[in-house]
Amino acid sequence: MYQYSEFDRTFVNQRVAHYRDQTARYLDGKLSDDEFLQLRLRNGLYIQRLAPMLRVAVPYGTLSSKQLHALAAISRDYDRGYGHLSTRQNMQFNWPAVADVPDILQALADVDMHAIQTSGSCIRNVTTDQFAGAAADESIDPRPFCELLRQWSTSHPEFEWLPRKFKIAVTGAKADRAAVGVHDIGMRIYGTAANPASAEIDIYAGGGLGRTPVLGALIRERLPVQHLLTYTEAIMRVYNRYGRRDNKYKARIKILVRALGADGFKAQVDAEWAHIKDSASKVPPEELQRLSQFFQPPLFVEQPDNAAALADLRFANPNFNRWLTHNISAHQAPGYAVVTLSTKSPGVPPGDVSAEQIDAVARWAAQFSYSEIRISHEQNFVLPHVPVSGLFELWQQACAMGLGSHNIGLLSDIICCPGGDYCSLANAKSLPVAEAIQRRFDDYDFQFDLGEIDLNISGCMNACGHHHVGHIGILGVDKKGQEFYQISLGGHAGHSGDAPQLGQIVGPSVARAEVCDVIDKILQVYLHNRFADESFLNCFSRIGMAPFKESIYAAAA
Amino acid sequence: MPQLLRKTEGQWAISEEPKSLWQSEAEWQSGQALLVAVDSEPSVEWLAASSISVDFPALTDGRGLSLAVLLRTRLNYRGDLVATGNVHEDIAHFLARCGYNVIELPEHKDLNTALQWIAPHTGFYQASVDSPAPVFSRTSG
Missing domain, CATH: 3.30.413.10 (Sulfite Reductase Hemoprotein, domain 1)
Structure with a gap:
């Protein structure tokens, strides 16, 4: 996983300090509702039908046991003891008080997390394959590139006030679990983990759901990865300048791409890119190597062949057998499995998880999955690196906590x-x-x-x-x-x-x-x-x- | 007297100075102060302006940020670049990073608050007009 540097930590703490002052000025009547709206949105705070809602960024859906325990504590201390897994791999809290939010953001900053740019018309949290770094069908782990984008887009001075929200999704696998075709920018990365600096990227632009659903157009094939940021900058600048601002429903980049035609849009982006492709934002190979080091797979140990024991357990426990059938995905390393813990069971809103469940998942991750957890856009938890020998015990514990539904991909996994x-x-x-x-x-x-x-x-x-x-x-x-x-x-x-x-x-x-x-x-x-x-x-x-x-x-x- | 912050030799300060006589693009002549809209296409002719002011229609309108970047990096404009109109004290730091060296706030706004938050961060992730080195050139180098 990515580890914050002192620079990251300082940045996030300074952001909390600024927001604390903005909140104080708002509560003091010095900022109007409309002014504060724009400032709080960029720190993840919506005012919902019943109460505020705080959306916490989980960068590309990856978090550690320590971070997940901190989210459980926040749900207890500042909310009603539960959280909600969103379709963009984030966690939301439905009942925080406006005055408490600076303290919540500080609690997040203390575990290297934030809520920056989780709403508002700006570049949102970058999403990816929830099985990144573990999936058997992956050619390259997309997360180092996601982290590069996360850093570049955080408080980008030029692109904080776009016509509309802007979502980037990245995948490095054959099966597109990140849905890159329906994002403002979708990126498909080709390459090998051994040499991330020579990776290449297909760039799709102008996809999206919403009122006018449209699939993104492939505007650049096999872009060498050192140009990832400059090319993205060119797209963002064209969109920031020419995207419609007169009508909220026509302000997404897909409308601009459609108005100009994919070729016309690409021509504008390429013309802009020609000016900046060799600027300071060109990513040096050492940086790609450095970021990739954070996402090296854990040191997997050779697992005993427990096929016979597993077969016995499957036979004796029909529900375990079903769980293995539906909730387990193939892992890159022999003897390991990717486990999806379903939040979907009747009577519980999809994606809602109690503080006790959140803590339990964090404990299981520490016990079975190298302290790593993912949130999927299907609103489930994923433990990416579970030894096959631990599956039965994990399943029993998950069942005891109401997270043992064997329904991944089935009708009830809504x-x-x-x-x-x-x-x-x-x-x-x-x-x-x-x-x-x-x-x-x-x-x-x-x-x-x-x-x-x-x-x-x-x-x-x-x-x-x-x-x-x-x-x-x-x-x-x-x-x-x-x-x-x-x-x-x-x-x-x-x-x-x-x-x-x-x-x-x-x-x-x-x-x-x-x-x-x-x-x-x-x-x-x-x-x-x-x-x-x-x-x-x-x-x-x-x-x-x-x-x-x-x-x-x-x-x- | 307009309310403004001015950056002089790298330092931001509250400044009291008479309001310039801005000319719109249609009226403007070489040597005068030029007032442009956020959706203007920057032109090399603008380099003959005594100063350039960009009129922000709303605090949420980011076009003036890209316009400033183009003026500073593409046209290499070195004169006064003024953000005016619906400019907000909490946006001032973005304006500064995109190359504005004068920030004019609406009359009801508190200049001291704007000055307090003109630089909420001591370092940045990405390259910009006022800090041309991205974080990776400092960590990987």
Whole structure:
């Protein structure tokens, strides 16, 4: 993991001091609500429907046991004893007091964390593959490059006041678990860990979800990595100067890329880049080597062959067997596994975790996973380096703490934004919809039979729940003050290694009470039409929308 | 008397000086003080201005930051660069880093607060007009 230098520590502490003074001036009436709004957003503080919400940055989703314990303590000391894992790999607290936030930020700074640029129209926390540095299909660990971007974008004086929020995602693996196609900038890195300075990057620009979902355009192929910052600077400068500022809904970079055309946008970026490509921001090879040193894999020890013992345990414990089937991913090192701990169980909002659970995950990481934890954009915890010999014990402990659901990738592993229960932007509630679906389709055998299905729910078109890239997507809409839900099918974020795809809307939206029945009809159409092992996505692309539409709207027609 | 901070020989201080007579781009002639909008395209002709002032429409409008960077690094403009309009005391440090050497605040604003937070950090991650060396040139070198 990256270790803060004294420079990093000083920087974050100075940021806390500045924000403490801003808060004091606001509470003293010297800053207006509107002025303070802009300042607090850039320190992660929203005012939500019921209370403020503080979003803590978890850079590229990686954190240590010590940091996770600190988050548990913050949830106890300043909140209501729980936190929420967001779809951008961060942790959110839903009930802090405005006056306490400087102290919370100091508590974060004390463990080398912050909430800088987790909201507002600026460059947000860089996200990546939650299995980075562990996944078997990875060519190069993206995190050193993410850290380079994190440092460069932190309080960048020129790009702190963009037309709109700006999200960068990076991957170094074959399967795109970072969803680079639906980010303002997506980066796909090619190279080897041994020589990070010779890595090359494909740059995508102008992707995004929200009101106008669009896939990013490939604007630069195989960019040598020393140009990573200068090329990003060129993109940011073109966007900062020419992105629309007159209409919030047309201010994302995707609108500019569309207005200029991908080629026109690329031409502007390249013209700008020509001036700065050899500036001081060109990254020297030594810096890439230095950053890569922080992300060296742990010293894995050779593991005994416990295949026989594991087989016995699987046979004797059906749920353990299921957990191994769904929650374990292949690791680079023999004898190790990547474990995803699911936060998804009926009755608990997806991504919500209690202080006790947070502490438990931090302890398990220390015991089983070299004190390292990841947060996935699917709102689950990941322990990246678990020896196979420890899986059974970890599973037992996870079950005892309510984190043992064996449902990763299945229907009940729902991605869901906080929706109208918390968020002041939402048009409709999302959490009760998630819960109703989880309860209705609780039967494991049914879910297992369905196979891999991503069901994503957003409470409004800002699309925090990534509904456009759900195999089944659900979007809350407001119809004359009533909550309705628009269903889409066939989207995916590129997880399988294919290019990502946006879902297609099935038809008119439906009332909340009907959502579960509609989902059931969709699933039945799939089960009825699929070939032997055909996945939901493959079946949908073969048979198309018509049979689904017919089944859902037949009675009304 | 306008309310402003001025940087002289590397030091920021509150300054009392008469307001310049700014000319808009359409009216401006060589040798006069020039007032430009944040969405202006910088031109080499501007180098003949006695000073250049950029009018910020809102504290959230970052175009004037890129404009300053272009003026300082692309056109190598060395004269007074003034941030005016809707300029905020907590944004002043970004303005300074992008190359403004004069920051004019609206009348109701407290210059002392602006001066107190003109440099909240003692070091920076990235290169900018006022600190051309990024952090890695100091750690990797």
